[in-house]
Amino acid sequence: MAKTLIAFFSRADENYFGGAMRYVKVGNTEIVVGHMRELIEADTFKIEMKKPYSPAYMTCIEEAKKDLKENARPELVSVPDSIADYDTVILAYPNYWGTMPMAVVTFLEKFDFSGKIILPLCTNEGSGMGSSVSDLKKYAAGAAVKEGLSITGSQAAESKAKVEKWFQVNGLI
Secondary structure, eight states, rough: OOOOOEEOOOOOEEEEEEEEEEEEEEEEHHHHHHHHHHHHHOOEEEEEESSOOOHHHHHHHHHHHHHTTTTTTBBSSOOOSTTTTOOOEEHHHHHHTTTHHHHHHHHHHHHHOOOOOOEEEEESSSOOTTTHHHHHHHHHHOEEEEEEEEEEEGGGGOOOHHHHHHHHTTOOO
């Protein structure tokens, strides 16, 4: 039987929502992952940095920008021992400077994705997927990267129907 892994990076604290900052206890991407878990049976892994970005939004984006410019690989709290048992990996992340956070790249480079299906989901406030899908194909060589789903972060709580339709199109439901 096909097994699915939902691997995601999400950030709580101060976030940007359609022109304003506000503090949240659960990040937008993690909210969407909650919908996924209601819709399908899958294992879940949260990608967490050993040294998280600042809780202050403006400082966080500068830290993320620095990591991107330096092509950094932030150290992670942990990684799964293996992804060999998974046929499909749903990779969910926010759009940081037009692509995925560098912590997601750290995660991707730990594994061989040959023969796996990757479904990318990107939360953002209007910047869409950016270059994250083409970047993902580079870091997960050998994977079949399917069309991604862009979710407006401030609408994460209301995104379950969009996620369900995306899962249907991709044969997960």
